[in-house]
Amino acid sequence: MKNRYAISDIHGCYKTLNSLLFDKLRITKDDEIFFVGDYIDRGPRSKEVLDLLMDLKIEDYNVHFVRGNHEQMMIDSMKSLSDMELWILNGCNETLNSFGVFETSEIPIKYINFINEMPNYLELDEYILVHAGLNFDIENPLDDQTTMLWIRNSIPKKEKINNKKMIVGHTPKTIDEIVISLKTDKITIDGGCCYHHRYSSLGNLVALNIDTLELTVQKNIDL
Numbered sequence: 001m002k003n004r005y006a007i008s009d010i011h012g013c014y015k016t017l018n019s020l021l022f023d024k025l026r027i028t029k030d031d032e033i034f035f036v037g038d039y040i041d042r043g044p045r046s047k048e049v050l051d052l053l054m055d056l057k058i059e060d061y062n063v064h065f066v067r068g069n070h071e072q073m074m075i076d077s078m079k080s081l082s083d084m085e086l087w088i089l090n091g092c093n094e095t096l097n098s099f100g101v102f103e104t105s106e107i108p109i110k111y112i113n114f115i116n117e118m119p120n121y122l123e124l125d126e127y128i129l130v131h132a133g134l135n136f137d138i139e140n141p142l143d144d145q146t147t148m149l150w151i152r153n154s155i156p157k158k159e160k161i162n163n164k165k166m167i168v169g170h171t172p173k174t175i176d177e178i179v180i181s182l183k184t185d186k187i188t189i190d191g192g193c194c195y196h197h198r199y200s201s202l203g204n205l206v207a208l209n210i211d212t213l214e215l216t217v218q219k220n221i222d223l
Contacts, residue, residue: 003027005207005216006129008036008169009068011194012043012094013222014052016205020218025207029061034122034210036169037068037131037149041091042194043222047098050111067118068131069149069170075115077104120148127210128161132170133186136160156185167210174201175217182213196220 005025010017021027039053040046056063073090076083084092084104092104099107121130121142128134133154134141141147141160152171158164165185172192173181181188192202196219203223207216 002030002032004032004034004210006034006036006167006189006210007205007207008131009038009172009190009193010035010043010049010205011038011070011091012040012046012049012098013193013205013220014043014045014048015222016193016218016220017049018052019221020205020207020216024216024218027061029059032062032064034064034066034129034167036066036129036167036189037118038070038169038190039065039068040074040095041070041087042094044094045098045222046095047111050114054110054114064122065114065118066122066129066131067115067120067149071115071118072149074104074107075112120145123164124210126164127167128164129167131168133168134161134166154186158185167208172199172202175204175206175215178206178215182208182215191217193220194223196223 039049073087077087096102101107121128130148132149133151135144135147136157138144156166165187167187167189169190172190172195173188178188189206189208191204191206193205196203203220205218
């Protein structure tokens with residue numbers, strides 16, 4: 001049986017991701033998995049997360065990757081000092097430490113290429129998967145690439161996206177909030193995995209079966 005899952009905001013929590021995929025979901029190559037951004041920063045094992053995702057692709061698992069704002073900050077950090085300073089404020093040290101380097105330019109090019117190949121959204125028959133949300137104040141929300149990475153309070157107008165629902169991450173939510181969102185036009189799946197010790201209501205990595213709307217939850221085991 002083929003399952004389709006959406007997972008977001010892993011944030012360097014490799015052990016948690018590995019357990020979710022192989023212990024809880026027990027994914028096979030018949031399944032289709034959509035990752036909705038923020039693979040790096042904050043957690044301790046960003047390199048291992050990227051290695052796992054890249055290995056899934058190499059091993060012909062049916063996987064798709066959307067870019068998150070943290071991946072964008074990593075790429076932008078090589079452009080200017082101000083961009084690097086923004087990344088520093090958002091967890092870059094954990095990522096650089098996981099690679100054993102001091103600067104973004106020292107990260108092997110295969111990881112940079114992997115991130116550069118990621119689109120900012122994926123469009124399915126019934127959903128648009130995007131990291132943060134869409135700009136519904138313009139005629140075509142799919143034209144605003146920056147909003148897709150950063151917006152917090154995107155209020156959907158389905159008529160502008162062919163009556164599709166959005167699946168988003170980016171903004172941490174409790175499991176109860178995620179469950180409530182399943183009945184709305186904007187399904188939120190960021191369980192705040194990397195905030196395990198900061199907030200008792202967060203610290204979850206969530207997989208959403210996008211066909212049955214069933215949630216599979218793995219508590220953080222990295223931190």
